[in-house]
Amino acid sequence: DAMVIQNPRYQVTQFGKPVTLSCSQTLNHNVMYWYQQKSSQAPKLLFHYYDKDFNNEADTPDNFQSRRPNTSFCFLDIRSPGLGDAAMYLCATSRDSASYEQYFGPGTRLTVT
Amino acid sequence: DAKTTQPPSMDCAEGRAANLPCNHSTISGNEYVYWYRQIHSQGPQYIIHGLKNNETNEMASLIITEDRKSSTLILPHATLRDTAVYYCIVTRNAGNMLTFGGGTRLMVKP
Numbered sequence: 001d002a003m004v005i006q007n008p009r010y011q012v013t014q015f016g017k018p019v020t021l022s023c024s025q026t027l028n029h030n031v032m033y034w035y036q037q038k039s040s041q042a043p044k045l046l047f048h049y050y051d052k053d054f055n056n057e058a059d060t061p062d063n064f065q066s067r068r069p070n071t072s073f074c075f076l077d078i079r080s081p082g083l084g085d086a087a088m089y090l091c092a093t094s095r096d097s098a099s100y101e102q103y104f105g106p107g108t109r110l111t112v113t
Numbered sequence: 114d115a116k117t118t119q120p121p122s123m124d125c126a127e128g129r130a131a132n133l134p135c136n137h138s139t140i141s142g143n144e145y146v147y148w149y150r151q152i153h154s155q156g157p158q159y160i161i162h163g164l165k166n167n168e169t170n171e172m173a174s175l176i177i178t179e180d181r182k183s184s185t186l187i188l189p190h191a192t193l194r195d196t197a198v199y200y201c202i203v204t205r206n207a208g209n210m211l212t213f214g215g216g217t218r219l220m221v222k223p
Contacts, residue, residue, distance in 0.1 A: 004156075033210075042200065042213035042214060042215060042216060043151075043157065043211075043213045044213070045210055045211065045212070048210065090156050090157070092156070092157075100145070100147070100159075100162050101159040101162075102157075102159065102211060103159075104155075104156025104157050104158065105156050106154075106155055106156055107154075107155070107156050
């Protein structure tokens, strides 16, 4: 089945140690998104790509970066994780900017020790 | 995007209809009403969307008031698997961005 895949599902990193989260999609969608969801809160958009065009939300910390080497893959890099970055990170896709639906992956739960 | 207001939680008996309200009094003419849900430990899932007409699909029905300032998501026969947080989102299109509000935590009880 076509889908959005996130690996790993659970990631533990140390305070200040760079970490990369991965997302892949078999839907061949043009747009990919990264959301952060802290405990008991709603998902919050960090950034998104229209194809190779990167769009950063104004309040996304500089500590967060993203790469999209090709249509299928997108990475979230956290350069120096702090305790406050512990959260569920959700990847999503949509066919294009006019789509009415976003398809979400299962998320990666990040723990910072 | 217009802001939405939803009750923080609701209960529903299994097999009964679940009616989830959403207020969006500042909605613009070109903004759609979207509903997503998030089952525990999963990513959000699209349910339905509409502009001004009522909509129905295999999952739910969406009733939008004539002035478009509020809407109701109806799950006609709720099951235990419908227990989730339901988000009402108003935006021009979901392919642009989704701004999630507080949502309604629906608990379906046996």
